[in-house]
Amino acid sequence: MKDIARDIGSRLLQGIIVLFVLITITFFLTRALPFSTFQDEKAVPDHVMEMLEEIHGHDKPLYTQYFMCLKNLATGNLGTSIKLMEGREVSEILSQAFPVSLVLGLVAMAFAISIGIPAGVLSAMRKNTRVDYIIMTFALLGICLPNFVIGPLLAELFGVQLSWLPVAGWGFTQPSTWILPAITLGLISAAYLSRLTRAGMLETLNQDFIRTARAKGQKESTIVIRHALRGGLIPSVAYLGPAFAATISGSVVVESIFQIPGIGGIFINAIQTKDETLIMGPVVLYGTLIITANFLVDLIQLWLNPRLRSHSKS
Amino acid sequence: MVSVTVLKSSSAIILIGSILLLASCKQKSMVERANEDKIMLVGNSAEPKGLDSQLISGVPESKVLTSLFEGLCGDHPSEDNTMVEGAAKSWEHNESLTEWTFHLQPDAKWSDGKPVTTEDFIFSYHRILNPQLAAAYAPMLHAIKNAKAYNEDQRGFILCGLDENFPVEWDKLSEINFQGDPKVDIDDLKNRDFEKLNLEEKRKLIAGRGLDRLDKTPLEAIAADESLFAWPDKISTDIRNLVLERLISHIDQGEPDLYDKAQVGIVAPDPHTLHISLREPVPYLPAMTRHTSWFPVPKHVVLKHGKMTDRFTEWSELGNIVGNGPFKLKAWRFNHYIEVERNPHYWDAENVELNGIRFFPILNFYTESRAFLAGQLHTAYSLPPELLEWAKENHPEYLRVEPYVGTRYIRFNTRRPGLDNLKVRKALSLALDREELCKYIFEGYKPATALTPKVGNYTPPDILEYDLDKAKALLVEAGYPNGEGLPRYKILTTKINPSVEAVQAAFKELGIGMDVELKTFGPYVSAQQAGDYDISMAGWIGDYPDPTTFLDMWTRGNGNNNTGWSSTEYEALLREAAQQSDPDKRVALLAKAEKILLDDAPIAPIAWYTRLYLHRPEVKGWHPLLLDNHPWKHITLEVEK
Numbered sequence: 001m002k003d004i005a006r007d008i009g010s011r012l013l014q015g016i017i018v019l020f021v022l023i024t025i026t027f028f029l030t031r032a033l034p035f036s037t038f039q040d041e042k043a044v045p046d047h048v049m050e051m052l053e054e055i056h057g058h059d060k061p062l063y064t065q066y067f068m069c070l071k072n073l074a075t076g077n078l079g080t081s082i083k084l085m086e087g088r089e090v091s092e093i094l095s096q097a098f099p100v101s102l103v104l105g106l107v108a109m110a111f112a113i114s115i116g117i118p119a120g121v122l123s124a125m126r127k128n129t130r131v132d133y134i135i136m137t138f139a140l141l142g143i144c145l146p147n148f149v150i151g152p153l154l155a156e157l158f159g160v161q162l163s164w165l166p167v168a169g170w171g172f173t174q175p176s177t178w179i180l181p182a183i184t185l186g187l188i189s190a191a192y193l194s195r196l197t198r199a200g201m202l203e204t205l206n207q208d209f210i211r212t213a214r215a216k217g218q219k220e221s222t223i224v225i226r227h228a229l230r231g232g233l234i235p236s237v238a239y240l241g242p243a244f245a246a247t248i249s250g251s252v253v254v255e256s257i258f259q260i261p262g263i264g265g266i267f268i269n270a271i272q273t274k275d276e277t278l279i280m281g282p283v284v285l286y287g288t289l290i291i292t293a294n295f296l297v298d299l300i301q302l303w304l305n306p307r308l309r310s311h312s313k314s
Numbered sequence: 315m316v317s318v319t320v321l322k323s324s325s326a327i328i329l330i331g332s333i334l335l336l337a338s339c340k341q342k343s344m345v346e347r348a349n350e351d352k353i354m355l356v357g358n359s360a361e362p363k364g365l366d367s368q369l370i371s372g373v374p375e376s377k378v379l380t381s382l383f384e385g386l387c388g389d390h391p392s393e394d395n396t397m398v399e400g401a402a403k404s405w406e407h408n409e410s411l412t413e414w415t416f417h418l419q420p421d422a423k424w425s426d427g428k429p430v431t432t433e434d435f436i437f438s439y440h441r442i443l444n445p446q447l448a449a450a451y452a453p454m455l456h457a458i459k460n461a462k463a464y465n466e467d468q469r470g471f472i473l474c475g476l477d478e479n480f481p482v483e484w485d486k487l488s489e490i491n492f493q494g495d496p497k498v499d500i501d502d503l504k505n506r507d508f509e510k511l512n513l514e515e516k517r518k519l520i521a522g523r524g525l526d527r528l529d530k531t532p533l534e535a536i537a538a539d540e541s542l543f544a545w546p547d548k549i550s551t552d553i554r555n556l557v558l559e560r561l562i563s564h565i566d567q568g569e570p571d572l573y574d575k576a577q578v579g580i581v582a583p584d585p586h587t588l589h590i591s592l593r594e595p596v597p598y599l600p601a602m603t604r605h606t607s608w609f610p611v612p613k614h615v616v617l618k619h620g621k622m623t624d625r626f627t628e629w630s631e632l633g634n635i636v637g638n639g640p641f642k643l644k645a646w647r648f649n650h651y652i653e654v655e656r657n658p659h660y661w662d663a664e665n666v667e668l669n670g671i672r673f674f675p676i677l678n679f680y681t682e683s684r685a686f687l688a689g690q691l692h693t694a695y696s697l698p699p700e701l702l703e704w705a706k707e708n709h710p711e712y713l714r715v716e717p718y719v720g721t722r723y724i725r726f727n728t729r730r731p732g733l734d735n736l737k738v739r740k741a742l743s744l745a746l747d748r749e750e751l752c753k754y755i756f757e758g759y760k761p762a763t764a765l766t767p768k769v770g771n772y773t774p775p776d777i778l779e780y781d782l783d784k785a786k787a788l789l790v791e792a793g794y795p796n797g798e799g800l801p802r803y804k805i806l807t808t809k810i811n812p813s814v815e816a817v818q819a820a821f822k823e824l825g826i827g828m829d830v831e832l833k834t835f836g837p838y839v840s841a842q843q844a845g846d847y848d849i850s851m852a853g854w855i856g857d858y859p860d861p862t863t864f865l866d867m868w869t870r871g872n873g874n875n876n877t878g879w880s881s882t883e884y885e886a887l888l889r890e891a892a893q894q895s896d897p898d899k900r901v902a903l904l905a906k907a908e909k910i911l912l913d914d915a916p917i918a919p920i921a922w923y924t925r926l927y928l929h930r931p932e933v934k935g936w937h938p939l940l941l942d943n944h945p946w947k948h949i950t951l952e953v954e955k
Contacts, residue, residue: 035836040371040450043843043873047466047527051448055625059505085363085648087626096648152680159688163343168676168685170650256678259685261649265677269361274836 004302011298015291022287023073023280027066030276037083037274056082073284083275084266090281093266098285100170101255101262105248107178108186109240112247116190117236120197124205124232125224135194142191151184151257168259181258185251189243193236201232241297249286343689349932349951351669353653357682357694357927358673361649366630367609368442368449373855376606378673381654381946382425382637383610386416386435386588386603391948392937394859395770397600401430401610401638402588411595411895418586423659424612425642432582437613437622439580440573446623451607454857457599459579459591464572468492469526472576473560482553489546490557494524496871508532516542525557530565533558595895598770598860604943605858612636640666640947649675660947667935667950686712686928692951693936694928699757702926712928715758716938719769719856720923721864722756724805724817728916729878730848732800736914737792742849743918744785745820748778752921755816759921764908766864767922769856769940772901777912778919785824796825803848804831808838814851817920842876855923859940861904862888868911879916 038044038052053059057068072079078090085093123135158180159167171177204210205228213223252264263282270278348355362375367383370376380389388400402416422430439458442449445467456462463471470492475484500522503515508531511519520532520543528536536543537558545554564570579591592599602608611629615636620627628634632646640662641654655670657663674691676682679698686694687709697705697713705713726733726742733739748761760767764774786796794800805828807814814830821828828849833841841847854874856863865888866872870880884907891903911917925942935948 033836035840039836039839039843041839042371042450043876044450045453045466045873047445048448048450048452051445055448061505083363085361086369087364093648152684155681155684155688160684163688166344166685166690167688168681168690169674257681259674259676259678259681261647265649272834272836 007302008299011295015295018291019284019287022283023070024066026280026283027069027276030274030279031062031065033271033274035274037276069280073280078281078284079277081270081275081278083273084270084278090277093278094263094281094285097261097263097266099172100260101248101251101264103172104178104181104185104251104254104260104262105244107182108247108251109189109244110186111182112186112189112193112243113240115186116193117197117233119190120194120236121201121224121229121232123194123198124201125220127202132198136198139191139194142187143195145187146253147184147188148253148257150187151180151254154180154184155257170258170260181251181254181260184257185247185254189247192239192243196235196239197232200235201228204228204231207231241293245286245290245293249290345689345692345930348672348692349953352667352951353670353672354668354933354946354949354951355690355692356671356673357676357686357691357696358652359675359679359682359695360677361675362652364626364630365635365643366611366626367606368438368447368451368611369625370606371450374673374675376943378652378654379606379609379639380943381639381641381671382635382643383606383639384637385605385608385610387600389604389939389941389943389945391935391945392939394940395601397604400604401435402603405600407599409895411597411599412592414590414592414599416588416590418588419661420586422638422661424615424636424638425657425659426612426615426636427659428612428614428636429585430610430638431585432588433585434610434613435588436580436582437616438610440578441611441616441622442607443578444571444573444623446571447625449607451605454602454605454607457592457594457596457602459593460576461578462593464576464578466493467526467572469561469564469572470557472572473564474557476575476577481556482549486548487553487557490549491521491524491544492526494527495521498522508535513542525561528561530562533562533565537562594892595900597895597897597900598858601860602858610638612638641668641671644670651675662947666947668946671946683928691928692930692933697926697928699926702757705928709928711931714925714927714929714938716925716942717760717767717940718923718925718942719767719859719863719940720854721762721765721767721919722759722813722851722853722921722923723762723765723917723919725842725850725852725877725917726915727845727848727850727876727878729845730801730803732794733803733848735792735794737788738794738800739915739918741785741788741792741824742821742826743915744779744781744788745824746778746817746918746920747780747820748920749780751813751816751820755812756921758924758926760924762919762922764912765917765919766861766904766908767856769859769861770901771897772861772904775905775909775912777909782823789824797827798825800826802827802829804829806831806833806838806841806847806850808833808835808851817851843873845876845878852917853923856941861901861908862891865904865907865911868916875916877916879914881910881914884910884914 038049057065081088081090081093119135123132126132155167158165165180166177167180169177210223210228213227251260251262252268254260255262255264266278267282345355356377358374358377360372360374362378363370363372365375365379365382367379384400386400386402386405387397390396390398401418401422403419405414405416407414418430418432424430439455441447442452443455443461443465445465452465456465470487470490471484474480475487498518498521500519503511503519508516508519516532516535520528520536537555540554581589583589615634616622616629619629619634632643635643637657640657640660642657644655645653652673653670656666660666676685676695679696682691682694683697683701685691726739728734752759752761763776763778766772766774768774789795789797805814805818807830810830810832818828818830842850854864867874868879869875869885869888887903887907887910891900891907894900894903929936932951932953934950934952936944
């Protein structure tokens with residue numbers, strides 16, 4: 001037990017160090033952007049510029065600003081936006097945008113899993129048949145076609161031509177607004193999942209215990225579901241974690257195509273306007289999320305696999 | 315043999331299919347439902363930064379704000395140069411156009427029911443001009459007497475020049491360096507401790523900042539050692555000490571607000587009469603009051619949520635914001651939509667037709683076009699130019715192509731070798747075939763014959779031409795035949811697109827090969843403001859319907875000039891025009907000034923903007939307007955049965 005506690009402690013410490021490094025790099029990279037936060041398309045008079053710098057503490061030395069930033073973050077204060085939505089609490093902005101990104105990511109992953117895994121299984125069961133070829137062709141297409149091509153095509157077809165679904169906007173109570181963006185976002189994961197599942201299933205289906213099960217005369221469906229699926233899904237499950245993180249944080253393009261009020265668009269605009277606090281907010285949020293997720297996965301693996309525990313080395 | 319997994323995947327497909335079907339059962343499009351509810355759905359490009367009319371500067375913000383607030387004069391639904399009553403019922407001016415009186419609507423109320431009075435207007439103009447607020451658009455009010463001095467915190471002028479008891483007149487005092495010398499670079503001295511600077515650095519810092527911008531320590535240092543500051547000889551030691559004494563005592567008092575001492579030219583004899591004194595004749599003052607920077611803000615609400623000078627407090631957020639316009643804020647979901655609804659307290663509420671407006675911040679104009687065609691918007695913000703031909707053919711009923719007060723132009727950095735030569739700049743400008751460029755590249759745009767488009771009673775001079783032979787001859791005269799001997803220039807832009815490539819190709823015709831330098835918007839702006847570029851692709855949208863919105867920026871030291879060019883003759887003409895109260899003589903002077911600008915060619919205008927957008931025919935009361943400010947209260951949605 002002591003060892004496990006030490007393991008957990010060390011992982012936790014690692015997580016905090018990673019977060020600290022992430023914040024530090026973000027802080028200094030942001031400050032290195034070659035323009036001023038307070039500049040405008042129309043020239044800002046010098047006295048206005050100086051006043052703005054003073055208001056937002058930019059007249060202080062860089063290290064002072066850095067320690068201020070660390071201090072605020074340590075107390076859970078993300079600060080207020082200084083440019084893009086000046087005066088608004090960053091936490092208020094994120095609390096509106098994050099649930100959207102999260103729901104979109106979840107629906108996209110649900111779509112990817114419900115399409116990708118059955119397709120992969122089916123493909124493996126019908127290896128080298130027409131079904132297999134068709135599924136794998138679609139999978140390859142899904143991987144190759146970027147979402148900025150798929151998205152507008154889907155929107156044009158289902159939105160403009162058929163008028164089945166809205167082409168832009170978002171409503172938590174209107175699932176019809178989720179469908180096109182979630183499919184666009186989830187398609188690439190679905191494609192990867194089907195290929196990974198197919199490969200995993202094929203490997204498992206060739207193993208001795210499957211042959212034994214078949215020899216015992218079990219039904220094919222029982223063999224696939226009860227015996228093969230567990231082993232066959234291992235590569236897909238390993239892929240799901242990072243894929244999910246990438247899906248909720250990487251929906252910038254899809255947000256733009258379907259006018260989704262998520263975090264991606266805010267993050268990009270914050271960088272383009274050098275809104276330092278509003279850049280730091282999403283970085284800290286996603287950083288914390290991914291570190292926490294990895295920490296939890298580590299814990300689960302420690303629990304599942306005794307060989308990973310440090311005392312087993314000795 | 316049907317496996318369970320097959321069932322699973324087919325059930326997923328059925329599920330999705332049924333959702334699609336369910337969605338398709340909703341027969342009516344969003345626009346059709348909105349027509350019934352009398353709600354207009356508007357594509358508004360970007361998420362507003364905020365709704366404090368005195369702190370924002372963008373077009374998307376101004377679209378929302380014109381529904382929530384109203385300036386002294388209102389926008390006419392179809393005439394660019396006709397003013398209609400707004401917050402003011404009537405107004406008059408003296409013959410020289412320098413003294414204006416506005417009579418407020420007697421029954422005007424804020425959306426919380428409190429009366430709108432001149433107190434609010436005085437508070438608003440005081441606030442936006444307050445140097446502590448650092449409002450970027452405060453210069454829009456600089457035409458008001460002494461407003462500029464107050465806004466720029468010109469302490470010497472306010473504390474000494476405006477004081478009748480001060481022994482020396484301002485004419486003489488103004489030779490003192492109060493404002494700082496922009497040519498002295500003090501960037502590396504600003505943040506250092508004054509006491510630790512050496513004598514030379516102290517002199518430099520003081521000269522660069524000027525007396526108005528100095529803290530107590532350097533001011534006292536000057537009092538102790540006159541050699542630190544370049545005093546004009548005419549100013550006696552007594553006067554010098556008196557000036558320093560006033561500046562120091564102002565700091566000792568904790569730098570109180572100088573508004574009253576500055577005698578800014580706004581007074582209110584009663585709650586419904588507003589007098590505005592201007593420093594010069596401004597025939598277009600009523601048109602200016604339609605700009606967001608001239609909108610009133612509710613004094614009682616602003617002060618409830620903070621001090622006058624606090625930036626972006628909660629007063630302008632949902633639940634708190636109170637306006638004097640035809641609508642009031644109903645909902646605000648970041649990056650999703652902003653909705654406004656009828657303001658029952660509006661003085662002209664009975665003539666407002668719409669029940670509400672919903673603004674969608676759709677930055678991606680392809681998405682916006684799809685949303686429009688799918689029946690999600692009444693009016694779109696912008697149509698991508700490459701879709702113009704397609705829209706002409708397929709949706710002529712939706713397409714709108716309207717003139718807009720804006721110009722696309724090329725900016726030359728006249729401090730660069732080669733570009734400092736007038737003949738080279740002229741040659742480059744002559745190489746631009748504006749007709750062809752507008753026909754194939756800037757689709758829908760009009761070829762520019764000058765910088766300023768037709769606006770008000772100003773007809774732009776017909777100066778710019780395309781003449782390749784003349785251009786080549788000029789290059790030979792300049793000593794760069796076929797561009798030989800010129801450095802390789804870079805064209806700065808934010809987008810690699812056909813327009814920059816076409817300009818590149820046009821210059822290539824002269825034998826001058828150029829590179830394209832791509833920067834994102836922030837670095838693009840800062841590179842120009844720092845003079846760190848050769849040639850840039852630029853654009854300018856007018857703020858008010860008068861040529862000065864295009865011409866004033868090319869003066870010396872103006873933060874938007876960035877070309878390194880200036881002309882005393884040009885500035886003299888602008889000043890003369892500013893003092894001229896006869897409208898025809900005034901525009902003639904401005905045209906003369908514009909000719910000097912174009913003859914010296916620090917810029918090469920290419921095309922005048924056109925607004926290209928999709929718009930539904932059931933929207934009535936929406937007419938082409940140069941400034942594109944369609945008064946929301948006149949709009950109706952009429953579906954033809």
